[in-house]
Amino acid sequence: MPPLLEVNNIEVVYHPYILVLKGISISVPEKSIVAVLGPNGAGKTTLLKSISGLVKLDRGRVTRGWIKYAGMRIENRDPEDVSRLGVIYVAEGRRIFRELTVEENIEAVAYAWGVLADPELVYRYFPRLRARRRSRAGYLSGGEQQMLAIGLALLAKPRLLMLDEPSLGLAPKVVHEVYEGIKRLHEEEGVTILLAEQNARKALEIADYGYIIENGKIVMEGPAERLREDKDVQEFYLGLKKAEGGGYRAAKWYRRKKRWV
Amino acid sequence: MVDSAALAVITFQSTVIGLVFAALGLGFNIVYRVSKSINLAHPAIVLLAVYVTLVASSYLASHGLASLGFALGTLVAAVVGFATGVAMEITIARPLRGRPPVALIAATLGAYYILKGVAKAVARDMWTTASYRLPGISISLGPVVVDATDIAAIVLAGGTLAALIVLHRFTRLGVAMRAVAEDPYGASAYGLPVKTLTMLSWGLAGLAGALAGVALASKTGVEPSIDLYVLEALAASLLAGLDSVAGIVVGGLALGFVRQMSNYFLMSWLPGFGDAAAFILMLLVLLVKPYGLFGTERIERV
Ligand SMILES: Nc1ncnc2c1ncn2[C@@H]1O[C@H](COP(=O)(O)OP(=O)(O)OP(=O)(O)O)[C@@H](O)[C@H]1O
Ligand SMILES: [Mg+2]
Numbered sequence: 001m002p003p004l005l006e007v008n009n010i011e012v013v014y015h016p017y018i019l020v021l022k023g024i025s026i027s028v029p030e031k032s033i034v035a036v037l038g039p040n041g042a043g044k045t046t047l048l049k050s051i052s053g054l055v056k057l058d059r060g061r062v063t064r065g066w067i068k069y070a071g072m073r074i075e076n077r078d079p080e081d082v083s084r085l086g087v088i089y090v091a092e093g094r095r096i097f098r099e100l101t102v103e104e105n106i107e108a109v110a111y112a113w114g115v116l117a118d119p120e121l122v123y124r125y126f127p128r129l130r131a132r133r134r135s136r137a138g139y140l141s142g143g144e145q146q147m148l149a150i151g152l153a154l155l156a157k158p159r160l161l162m163l164d165e166p167s168l169g170l171a172p173k174v175v176h177e178v179y180e181g182i183k184r185l186h187e188e189e190g191v192t193i194l195l196a197e198q199n200a201r202k203a204l205e206i207a208d209y210g211y212i213i214e215n216g217k218i219v220m221e222g223p224a225e226r227l228r229e230d231k232d233v234q235e236f237y238l239g240l241k242k243a244e245g246g247g248y249r250a251a252k253w254y255r256r257k258k259r260w261v
Numbered sequence: 262m263v264d265s266a267a268l269a270v271i272t273f274q275s276t277v278i279g280l281v282f283a284a285l286g287l288g289f290n291i292v293y294r295v296s297k298s299i300n301l302a303h304p305a306i307v308l309l310a311v312y313v314t315l316v317a318s319s320y321l322a323s324h325g326l327a328s329l330g331f332a333l334g335t336l337v338a339a340v341v342g343f344a345t346g347v348a349m350e351i352t353i354a355r356p357l358r359g360r361p362p363v364a365l366i367a368a369t370l371g372a373y374y375i376l377k378g379v380a381k382a383v384a385r386d387m388w389t390t391a392s393y394r395l396p397g398i399s400i401s402l403g404p405v406v407v408d409a410t411d412i413a414a415i416v417l418a419g420g421t422l423a424a425l426i427v428l429h430r431f432t433r434l435g436v437a438m439r440a441v442a443e444d445p446y447g448a449s450a451y452g453l454p455v456k457t458l459t460m461l462s463w464g465l466a467g468l469a470g471a472l473a474g475v476a477l478a479s480k481t482g483v484e485p486s487i488d489l490y491v492l493e494a495l496a497a498s499l500l501a502g503l504d505s506v507a508g509i510v511v512g513g514l515a516l517g518f519v520r521q522m523s524n525y526f527l528m529s530w531l532p533g534f535g536d537a538a539a540f541i542l543m544l545l546v547l548l549v550k551p552y553g554l555f556g557t558e559r560i561e562r563v
Contacts, residue, residue, distance in 0.1 A: 052450060054446065054449070054450055057359065057446055057449070059359065079449045079450060080449050080452065080453075080454060080455060080456070083449070083450065083451070083452035084452065088450070088451065088452065089450045090450075091446075091447060091450060095444065095446075095447040095450070096447070097439070097440045097443050097444060097447070097448075098443065099439070099443050099557060100436065100439060100440060100443070104436050104439070104440075105440070107433055107436045107437075108433075108436045108437045108439070108440035108448075108453065109440075109451045109452070109453065110433070111433045111434065111436065111437040111453070112437065112451065112452045112453040112454060113452060152451050153451065155451075156451065156452050
């Protein structure tokens with residue numbers, strides 16, 4: 001069976017000539033969780049936005065390669081159209097409607113999906129939100145905002161859910177709670193997940209497969225357990241003990257490390 | 262100096278004018294919310310609607326439908342107002358989305374002149390002062406005499422305000438429109454029909470402008486310079502806060518009262534000061550509350 005999502009050697013350019021993705025290929029099998037890891041500015045968000053079509057609104061476009069979802073070519077399509085196909089993107093930085101209450105946030109998104117949308121779904125996976133129903137979303141805690149953002153995406157009954165740094169700026173305990181919700185909805189709703197994260201440890205805990213991108217290129221990929229075992233990944237992304245030995249590899253990584261900070 | 266009867270009359274008239282100003286200003290707020298820009302063509306939409314009503318109702322009158330003329334003419338104007346708003350969204354706002362707001366402001370200024378030309382073309386030999394043919398009723402409430410022009414103004418302006426505010430605050434469609442207004446980018450990621458809702462907002466702004474325009478012209482008479490009142494109504498919008506929809510009622514009433522009162526009391530030594538007084542009030546409020554009385558100071562990231 002072909003994968004649900006296939007990104008083939010894409011190049012993405014922001015207006016006017018800023019080349020950000022330099023030939024990226026990934027493949028996301030149905031019902032899997034795939035993680036895209038990498039440091040600040042690597043292009044994770046750009047990749048997800050290119051798939052959802054939102055890159056258009058930033059005046060960017062896919063200039064080479066193609067993106068296939070469920071057998072259809074979707075590169076450079078309108079974000080509204082792509083979301084209609086069941087691809088929902090949850091932006092980084094907890095993009096919710098801050099001026100609206102939790103309930104109104106749900107109502108607004110439910111409006112878009114009509115009978116398809118079941119508001120209870122949000123509370124089922126993130127029960128904490130029920131008590132905050134009538135508060136303005138802008139006043140929720142960071143964790144609650146992230147939960148709401150993911151909950152809103154669920155209303156669309158996504159087939160492919162793309163999450164952009166759901167752990168960003170959250171305390172470890174809250175990250176855990178958010179990830180529990182993600183794991184549960186993956187299992188119970190059978191939704192395929194593409195996850196962009198800097199928090200590699202957390203992402204590799206739930207992912208089946210991972211890609212590491214740096215500077216717009218894939219520098220490493222493999223099944224999650226293999227990435228977890230990899231010395232370089234351990235050192236630079238999981239913050240474990242220093243990789244042994246020195247030599248070329250250490251020097252190369254050292255340079256990279258300097259670039260990230 | 263002031264007797265209570267005169268005061269009652271001024272209070273009533275201020276309220277009527279205030280409602281009309283609120284309804285005239287509503288279109289600015291609706292457009293601002295979705296496109297973050299001031300629609301300088303709004304006065305021309307109003308002007309166009311005012312003359313469409315005049316032409317349509319006199320056409321109907323000449324075909325023996327005089328009694329229905331005004332009502333049907335208003336209906337035609339409402340449709341024209343809605344369509345104009347939609348057309349502006351498609352031709353101007355949509356292509357300029359994501360560009361600096363000044364670009365859109367400049368484009369709406371261009372649209373102002375185009376629509377004014379259209380209004381002239383529609384009016385032809387009726388491009389003069391005139392008044393709508395309204396039934397000659399009048400009701401006395403103590404010292405206050407309410408005539409058909411007042412009733413038309415109250416019903417049209419009040420009805421427009423009530424309908425749009427209810428739509429906006431209490432319906433699912435309204436909630437979705439608020440979501441799009443706050444964050445169109447996020448809204449399209451969640452699958453909201455952002456283009457349709459933005460277009461609908463512009464359409465409703467045009468519709469509100471048309472109905473408010475007819476309300477205004479019922480009171481003041483139809484005249485080629487009637488669009489200047491709409492600029493005054495912009496003060497009501499700014500006073501309320503450009504991104505507040507319900508606040509416009511307070512803004513409009515405040516403008517109506519200040520204007521009528523200062524015209525009345527200052528008439529003898531500073532004639533015509535009323536219009537300026539409204540803007541002075543606006544400036545004072547904006548000095549204290551730069552987002553207007555009800556404008557949202559955005560909730561920043563917690
Ligand atoms: N609209 C834009 N116009 C021009 N350049 C952009 C735009 N958006 C992002 N970039 C650039 O593209 C590169 C990749 O950015 P992107 O946001 O995709 O990285 P990221 O991996 O998501 O980083 P982070 O972990 O910080 O979220 C960066 O160098 C950024 O400056
Ligand atoms: Mg990012």
